[in-house]
Amino acid sequence: MRKSKKERQQLLMSTIQDNPFVTDEELAEKFQVSVQTIRLDRLELSIPELRERIKSVAEKRFDDEVKSLPIEEVIGEIIDIELDQNAISIFDVKEEHVFKRNQIARGHHVFAQANSLAVAVINDELALTAKANIQFIRSVKLHERVIAKAKVEKIDEAKGRTFVQVRSFVNNELVFTGDFEMYRSNNQ
Amino acid sequence: MRKSKKERQQLLMSTIQDNPFVTDEELAEKFQVSVQTIRLDRLELSIPELRERIKSVAEKRFDDEVKSLPIEEVIGEIIDIELDQNAISIFDVKEEHVFKRNQIARGHHVFAQANSLAVAVINDELALTAKANIQFIRSVKLHERVIAKAKVEKIDEAKGRTFVQVRSFVNNELVFTGDFEMYRSNNQ
DNA sequence: ACTACTCTTAGTACCTAGTCATAAGAACTC
DNA sequence: GAGTTCTTATGACTAGGTACTAAGAGTAGT
Structure with missing residues (x-):
C-alpha cells in the first residue's frame, strides 16, 4: 500500500x-x-x-x-624569540586540529608546534630534528590556546648538535614537554 | 585584438x-x-x-x-592494518611538506604519519599519545615515499597503555623510528 | 582572380530537469 | 453531502546545453 x-x-x-x-x-x-x-x-x-x-x-x-591547504602550513605563531636562547609561540586549537569524537587535539599538532619552535630558535640557516623525547601530560581540547616555550639547553659545536627543551602550557598548566636534539645545518 | x-x-x-x-x-x-x-x-x-x-x-x-571518512584522521594512507598487531601507511612528500631552502621534509610531518599510524593500529574507540621517543635517522626529501610500519609491542591492560613501535622507510632505508606509549580511551 | 580551405557565426529543432500557475479529480473528515 | 486536503494533469516558460545545416569572412595556393 x-x-x-x-x-x-x-x-x-x-x-x-x-x-x-x-x-x-x-x-x-x-x-x-x-x-x-x-x-x-x-x-x-x-x-x-x-x-x-x-x-x-x-x-x-x-x-x-x-x-x-593552509592548515599544514602554520604551526603556531612565534611571539618572542632570542636566537640560540629561547622562543615562545602560541597555537590556537581549532576544529581541524581535533578528533571529532572527543574534541581532543591530535598529538602531532602539539608536537608540530614544539618541533617547529625548536627549529626556529636555532640561529642557523636551517636546523633539523635528530631525536626527540616527548611527553603528553594532559590532552589539549578544542579552542584552547597552547603556549610553547623553547629553551636552548646546550650547544655542542663539535658535534653540531643543539639541545632544546620545549614546554607547552594551557593557562599556565603544563600539557606537553619535549627534549629535542637538533642537527645544525653546517653539519648536515 | x-x-x-x-x-x-x-x-x-x-x-x-x-x-x-x-x-x-x-x-x-x-x-x-x-x-x-x-x-x-x-x-x-x-x-x-x-x-x-x-x-x-x-x-x-x-x-x-x-x-x-575512516582514514581522514590519519596522515598518509593506510594500506594494511591488523588491529592491535601491526599497520602500514604510505606518505608521499610533496612541496607543502618540505623546507623551501633544501627540499627536506619537516620533521613534524614524518612524526605525524608515525603518530597517527600508532593511533590507528590500536583497537579501541580512541587512543591518545602519552609519550614518544623518536629518532630521525636521515632526512626525507621532496617526492620521496615514506612507508611507515607500526608494530604493537605490548599491551598493558591494567594501566591501559599500549606500546607501539613505528619504523619509517624510504626505499627500504630506515629514516625514522619512534617508540610510542599510548593511552587507551577506556582509561581516559 | 579564382578556388580551396579554415574559422566563425547564425539559426533551427530538440533535450533534460526543472519552475510556476491553474484546474480538476480523488480521498478523507465532519 | 459539503468542505478540506491531497494528488494528478496540463500548459507555458527556463537554463544550458546538443546536433545539424548553412552561410559569410579571411587567408593561402596556384
Missing part, C-alpha cells in the same frame, strides 16, 4: 540526503506517485532541484580544497 | 580547469567570440558542458568522502 504524505516526505528527505543525485522521476517511481507530487513535496520541504543540489555539493568541495 | 584559435583554446582549457562553474555565455563574453565558437572549441577539446562538469566535481567529492 502507498505511504501517507508525512511518511513519504520523511523518506524523501532522507533519500535525497544520502543521494542528492536522484531525479524527481526516479523518486516518483520509487514512491509510486506522480512527478508532480514529488515536486509539491520538495516545495513544501524546501528541497532544491537536482541541479542545484549537485551544484552545492560541488561548491562545498571547492571550499574544502581552499580551506585544507 | 582577438586571440588566435590555438591561443584561445589554450586559455579556455585553463580557465575551465580552475573554474568549472563558468557557462559558455560567460566564456564567449570573456574571449569576445560567439557562444557557438566556444561550443565548437569545447567539442574539439572534449570539454563537457557545464552541468556535466559540475556533476563530476560533485561526484569526486562524494568519492572522497566515502574514502576519507
Whole structure:
C-alpha cells in the first residue's frame, strides 16, 4: 500500500540526503506517485532541484580544497624569540586540529608546534630534528590556546648538535614537554 | 585584438580547469567570440558542458568522502592494518611538506604519519599519545615515499597503555623510528 | 582572380530537469 | 453531502546545453 504524505516526505528527505543525485522521476517511481507530487513535496520541504543540489555539493568541495591547504602550513605563531636562547609561540586549537569524537587535539599538532619552535630558535640557516623525547601530560581540547616555550639547553659545536627543551602550557598548566636534539645545518 | 584559435583554446582549457562553474555565455563574453565558437572549441577539446562538469566535481567529492571518512584522521594512507598487531601507511612528500631552502621534509610531518599510524593500529574507540621517543635517522626529501610500519609491542591492560613501535622507510632505508606509549580511551 | 580551405557565426529543432500557475479529480473528515 | 486536503494533469516558460545545416569572412595556393 502507498505511504501517507508525512511518511513519504520523511523518506524523501532522507533519500535525497544520502543521494542528492536522484531525479524527481526516479523518486516518483520509487514512491509510486506522480512527478508532480514529488515536486509539491520538495516545495513544501524546501528541497532544491537536482541541479542545484549537485551544484552545492560541488561548491562545498571547492571550499574544502581552499580551506585544507593552509592548515599544514602554520604551526603556531612565534611571539618572542632570542636566537640560540629561547622562543615562545602560541597555537590556537581549532576544529581541524581535533578528533571529532572527543574534541581532543591530535598529538602531532602539539608536537608540530614544539618541533617547529625548536627549529626556529636555532640561529642557523636551517636546523633539523635528530631525536626527540616527548611527553603528553594532559590532552589539549578544542579552542584552547597552547603556549610553547623553547629553551636552548646546550650547544655542542663539535658535534653540531643543539639541545632544546620545549614546554607547552594551557593557562599556565603544563600539557606537553619535549627534549629535542637538533642537527645544525653546517653539519648536515 | 582577438586571440588566435590555438591561443584561445589554450586559455579556455585553463580557465575551465580552475573554474568549472563558468557557462559558455560567460566564456564567449570573456574571449569576445560567439557562444557557438566556444561550443565548437569545447567539442574539439572534449570539454563537457557545464552541468556535466559540475556533476563530476560533485561526484569526486562524494568519492572522497566515502574514502576519507575512516582514514581522514590519519596522515598518509593506510594500506594494511591488523588491529592491535601491526599497520602500514604510505606518505608521499610533496612541496607543502618540505623546507623551501633544501627540499627536506619537516620533521613534524614524518612524526605525524608515525603518530597517527600508532593511533590507528590500536583497537579501541580512541587512543591518545602519552609519550614518544623518536629518532630521525636521515632526512626525507621532496617526492620521496615514506612507508611507515607500526608494530604493537605490548599491551598493558591494567594501566591501559599500549606500546607501539613505528619504523619509517624510504626505499627500504630506515629514516625514522619512534617508540610510542599510548593511552587507551577506556582509561581516559 | 579564382578556388580551396579554415574559422566563425547564425539559426533551427530538440533535450533534460526543472519552475510556476491553474484546474480538476480523488480521498478523507465532519 | 459539503468542505478540506491531497494528488494528478496540463500548459507555458527556463537554463544550458546538443546536433545539424548553412552561410559569410579571411587567408593561402596556384
